[in-house]
Amino acid sequence: MAKIQRTPPPYVQISTDIREQIHSGQLRPGDVLPSARRLAEDYGVSRATVDKALAGLRAEGIIRAVPRVGTVVADQVPGARVQSGGMRFRRMLTTGRATKPGERSEILSADLVPAPENVAAALRVEAGSPVIRRRRQFIDDGGVAALSTSWLPGDLAKAVPALLRTERIEGGTIGAISAATGRHPAPGTDTAMARLATEEEAADLGLDTPAAVLVVEARLADEDGVPLEYGVDVIGPGRPWTVGYDLGQV
Secondary structure (H helix, E strand, O other): OOOOOOOOOHHHHHHHHHHHHHHHOOOOOOOEOOOHHHHHHHHOOOHHHHHHHHHHHHHHOOEEEEOOOEEEEOOOOOOOOEOOHHHHHHHHHHHOOOOOOOOEEEEEEEEEEEOOHHHHHHHOOOOOOEEEEEEEEEEEOOEEEEEEEEEEEOOHHHHOHHHHOOOOOOOHHHHHHHHHHOOOEEEEEEEEEEEEOOHHHHHHHOOOOOOEEEEEEEEEEEOOOOEEEEEEEEEOOOOOEOOOOOOOOO
16 A cells, blocks of 8 residues: 655645745845746756745735746735734744744743633633643734734643743744654644624723724644644734735636
C-alpha cells in the first residue's frame, strides 16, 4: 500500500517562501516579483505550479497584479484594517510573530480554566475539562485593534509550559506546539458575525455602549483534523476585516 507523504506540495512551499520574504521585510510593498517563468526556473517546477502558488498569495491580498508591470507586493495593511485569524497563523509560522508592521500585542493573561460549552465543542473536549486560555490585545496607532482570546487543549500545557506564561513565545504558539509535539497545522476556518459589545469589551475597546462589534472565530486543526486552537477576536467599528479571493484559477 502506498504511503501518504506529509511534505507540503511544491506550490505550498513556494507560497510559504514568498510569504516569509514579505513578512520578514526582504520583499517590501511595491517590489516587483520575478516573472512566473523565472520563478519556475528558480524553484525547478512547472509554470502551472508557480501560477497556483501566486494565485493563493493574491487571494490573501499580499501580492497583486499590475498591468504592464507584473506581480508586485501589495501595500502594507493599513493600521485600521484587522488581520484575520488565518493571516495571524500564517504570520506566526513564517516570522514567529502574530503582529503586523505597526502593531504590537499585550498578553493580558494565560491560565488553565474549565472549558465553556462553546469552547469544548470547538476543541472537541468535555465541557468543564481544563483548557488553556490566552487573552491579549492587539494595539496600533489607532488604539486597540482587537481583543483576542486563544483557547487550546489543556494537555498541551505539559508539552509547552510557556503556554501558561504571559511572556512572548519564541516562534509563536503554533510554532512552539509543532516543535514540541510534531503536530503540524493544516486546515483552518475563519467565521465572522456582528453583535453588540459587552460592557467589558466596550470598555477595553474604548467604545460607548451600545456599540456593535465584529466577532471573528478562527479554528485551526492539525494535519489529522484534530483541533489545535480556537481563537475569538472582538473588533470594534471602523476597522475593516478583509478576506481576499482569486477567480483566476476557476
